[in-house]
Amino acid sequence: MTGIVSGHPPARVDARGWGWRHATRADWAVRGLDLRVEPGERVLLLGASGAGKSTLIAALAGVLGGQDEGDEEGELLIAGRKASAVRGTAGLVLQDPDSQVVLARVGDDVAFGCENLGVARSEIWPRVRSALAAVGLTLPLDHPTSELSGGQKQRLALAGVLAMRPGLLLLDEPTANLDPEGVTEVRDAVARVLEATASTLVVIEHRVSVWADLVDRVVVLEAGGGVVADGPPADVLRREGAALAARGVWVPGHPPQHPVRRTAPTEEVLLAAENLSIGRGSVLRSEIDLAVTAGSAIAITGANGSGKTTLGLTLGGLLPPLAGEVNARALAGDLKPSPISWKSRELVTRIGSVFQDPEHQFLAATVRDELAVGPRVIGLGASQTSARVTELAERLRLVHLLDANPFTLSGGEKRRLSVATALVTRPPLLVLDEPTFGQDSRTWRELTALLAELLDTGSAVVAVTHDEEFVDAVATSRLRLGSVGVAR
Amino acid sequence: MSILTPVAGTQAIYRVNPVAKFATAMVISVGLLLSVDWVSASVALAFEAVLFFWAGIGPRRFVARTWPIFIAAAFAGVTIALYATASGQTYAQFLFAHVTEGSVNLAIATALRVLAIALPAVVLFLTIDPTDLADGLGQVVRLPSRFVIGALGALRLIGLFAQDWRALEHARRARGVADRGRVRRFAGQAFALLVLSIRRGSKLATAMEARGFGGTTKRTWARASVIGAPEVALVLIGVAVTGIAIATSVLTGHWNFLATR
Numbered sequence: 056m057t058g059i060v061s062g063h064p065p066a067r068v069d070a071r072g073w074g075w076r077h078a079t080r081a082d083w084a085v086r087g088l089d090l091r092v093e094p095g096e097r098v099l100l101l102g103a104s105g106a107g108k109s110t111l112i113a114a115l116a117g118v119l120g121g122q123d124e125g126d127e128e129g130e131l132l133i134a135g136r137k138a139s140a141v142r143g144t145a146g147l148v149l150q151d152p153d154s155q156v157v158l159a160r161v162g163d164d165v166a167f168g169c170e171n172l173g174v175a176r177s178e179i180w181p182r183v184r185s186a187l188a189a190v191g192l193t194l195p196l197d198h199p200t201s202e203l204s205g206g207q208k209q210r211l212a213l214a215g216v217l218a219m220r221p222g223l224l225l226l227d228e229p230t231a232n233l234d235p236e237g238v239t240e241v242r243d244a245v246a247r248v249l250e251a252t253a254s255t256l257v258v259i260e261h262r263v264s265v266w267a268d269l270v271d272r273v274v275v276l277e278a279g280g281g282v283v284a285d286g287p288p289a290d291v292l293r294r295e296g297a298a299l300a301a302r303g304v305w306v307p308g309h310p311p312q313h314p315v316r317r318t319a320p321t322e323e324v325l326l327a328a329e330n331l332s333i334g335r336g337s338v339l340r341s342e343i344d345l346a347v348t349a350g351s352a353i354a355i356t357g358a359n360g361s362g363k364t365t366l367g368l369t370l371g372g373l374l375p376p377l378a379g380e381v382n383a384r385a386l387a388g389d390l391k392p393s394p395i396s397w398k399s400r401e402l403v404t405r406i407g408s409v410f411q412d413p414e415h416q417f418l419a420a421t422v423r424d425e426l427a428v429g430p431r432v433i434g435l436g437a438s439q440t441s442a443r444v445t446e447l448a449e450r451l452r453l454v455h456l457l458d459a460n461p462f463t464l465s466g467g468e469k470r471r472l473s474v475a476t477a478l479v480t481r482p483p484l485l486v487l488d489e490p491t492f493g494q495d496s497r498t499w500r501e502l503t504a505l506l507a508e509l510l511d512t513g514s515a516v517v518a519v520t521h522d523e524e525f526v527d528a529v530a531t532s533r534l535r536l537g538s539v540g541v542a543r
Numbered sequence: 544m545s546i547l548t549p550v551a552g553t554q555a556i557y558r559v560n561p562v563a564k565f566a567t568a569m570v571i572s573v574g575l576l577l578s579v580d581w582v583s584a585s586v587a588l589a590f591e592a593v594l595f596f597w598a599g600i601g602p603r604r605f606v607a608r609t610w611p612i613f614i615a616a617a618f619a620g621v622t623i624a625l626y627a628t629a630s631g632q633t634y635a636q637f638l639f640a641h642v643t644e645g646s647v648n649l650a651i652a653t654a655l656r657v658l659a660i661a662l663p664a665v666v667l668f669l670t671i672d673p674t675d676l677a678d679g680l681g682q683v684v685r686l687p688s689r690f691v692i693g694a695l696g697a698l699r700l701i702g703l704f705a706q707d708w709r710a711l712e713h714a715r716r717a718r719g720v721a722d723r724g725r726v727r728r729f730a731g732q733a734f735a736l737l738v739l740s741i742r743r744g745s746k747l748a749t750a751m752e753a754r755g756f757g758g759t760t761k762r763t764w765a766r767a768s769v770i771g772a773p774e775v776a777l778v779l780i781g782v783a784v785t786g787i788a789i790a791t792s793v794l795t796g797h798w799n800f801l802a803t804r
Contacts, residue, residue, distance in 0.1 A: 166765035399722045432718075
């Protein structure tokens with residue numbers, strides 16, 4: 056059908072005994088789900104990771120795939136029609152800002168969905184302009200999408216969905232990869248949009264506080280168990296709050312336990328930055344002085360683009376200092392004191408680095424082999440290697456995943472594995488980039504407890520972070536980087 | 544920095560439909576490939592030089608983007624001068640190499656031809672915005688939109704390659720595996736980049752699908768891609784340059800159809 060497609064009225068969602076099993080898995084991701092969402096309702100979907108929330112939202116968006124992708128049972132209807140058959144009624148915004156931008160110019164990207172729905176050209180551009188206004192992106196239509204921040208990219212994705220005038224707005228952790236500023240931007244944009252369109256909303260998020268004021272219903276899912284709690288946010292959170300928090304959901308009033316430090320930082324300097332200039336090629340920041348002592352945890356905070364990650368890489372011996380020096384005499388042993396001069400295999404027993412995106416660090420086809428990379432590099436024997444692998448796998452709840460491919464793990468599991476790969480060679484200094492980004496509260500608690508334990512044994516931690524709670528829980532001091540006048 | 548950063552400029556050439564630029568480059572290549580002689584190539588180059596000035600690409604950018612062509616042209620010329628079939632007077636000889644009157648003439652003709660064909664193609668393509676090209680291919684040439692838009696989406700990911708590559712380099716050093724030989728290290732890292740790219744690609748495909756891409760509805764195009772007077776003019780300029788070059792060559796008796804002489 057060509058021609059003008061008008062906007063969809065707020066849509067009803069009906070799940071009747073609905074279930075889905077991915078073709079490659081033995082267990083059902085969702086099964087026996089009975090749920091009705093009335094037009095215009097705003098629902099926050101909660102549940103432990105693995106409860107099938109994302110599967111449900113993907114099915115509602117019609118992107119779960121056909122019969123060759125998995126088995127379906129029961130019925131899933133949007134506005135009375137099969138969800139997989141009604142493209143355009145539901146609009147989906149996903150977690151990763153980078154993989155949702157389709158086109159190079161802001162205006163074109165917003166128009167993309169309209170084009171696919173066959174909206175007439177004369178109607179597309181008014182829709183694009185009103186969608187951009189609704190999400191508060193006041194940029195020229197030909198602004199390059201590559202120059203947007205994470206929060207702006209997510210608002211762009213939201214605008215692209217809005218321009219399609221869906222009756223059902225689906226959000227799958229749209230703020231999980233954003234800094235606090237970006238989270239607020241996106242949340243406010245969604246609030247404005249709902250006010251304007253009265254569209255039905257289903258949002259997944261494990262930080263309840265972001266959406267609690269915006270939704271009028273909370274539904275809790277359990278893996279294979281369907282709906283286990285359903286009702287107004289205050290009621291559900293009062294009844295289920297503690298249970299949800301224990302399963303990793305960030306529930307207001309149920310903060311994760313902070314670790315208790317048993318020893319204080321010492322005076323022994325493991326690594327010192329002296330009058331350091333950092334950058335890739337050109338100087339981004341200079342005159343940085345810093346001393347990391349055994350048992351201390353330094354949090355590096357500051358706005359996006361202030362050079363936090365670059366500083367982390369430079370301290371970790373991965374980027375050369377542009378001026379000044381990084382001196383790690385206490386770690387060096389017989390080597391020169393500057394970490395960048397060490398060989399890769401010399402580095403792993405001295406400084407461990409954990410990156411923001413765990414996927415960049417994975418090298419092997421199974422979790423077991425991934426953990427064995429470090430021990431093999433430093434020449435440990437088979438029995439020692441397997442002892443270390445087992446110990447860490449137990450400590451970080453990875454035992455049941457030892458034969459799984461690292462790329463197939465959940466976000467929390469990937470994070471735990473990436474930390475484990477750095478710890479397995481027992482470096483006295485750990486450099487972490489946004490270790491708690493997008494993590495559920497259970498992984499957060501385990502991670503902070505583990506770090507506190509390492510600090511107690513005389514290790515040191517440098518962590519680049521936006522997470523104030525993490526700073527409170529772990530850091531013994533903070534280095535705040537102010538903005539620098541350079542483009543991101 | 545992305546390969547898909549919109550290309551824009553104030554000169555008229557930036558507003559010409561990319562499909563016409565393709566056609567023009569094609570006319571010049573086919574026309575100039577018909578003969579291998581120095582006259583037609585030089586005449587075409589002379590006209591092109593004037594047109595380049597118009598296109599408004601500054602000398603620095605021109606050199607930065609075209610230097611490989613000059614090297615290729617020189618390399619082709621030298622090779623032919625040394626190893627082409629000997630004919631006419633011999634200027635120098637060493638092992639298999641004969642520099643003769645015939646080979647030098649052919650060398651000059653070839654080098655000029657490489658420049659006359661490649662330079663306008665590069666200059667024209669430099670002014671093409673990939674999004675406009677996709678619009679043109681979809682609407683004017685009527686290639687399937689699935690293919691055109693899919694390729695455009697994939698192109699955007701190339702911009703993330705450089706970023707991913709750097710991150711992989713750091714990550715592999717941090718994991719202790721960066722001490723291997725250069726070749727093995729490169730191979731391993733290239734494979735990791737491939738894996739990452741495929742993952743990004745499938746995420747992008749989901750995002751595109753979620754916005755209705757690949758459905759059964761006939762797609763509309765937000766930006767009209769039209770062929771009008773400027774497009775016709777550009778192609779005619781291409782035809783004229785090629786035509787004058789060929790005519791001059793024939794009239795001066797240098798025409799050498801497919802280098803058969």
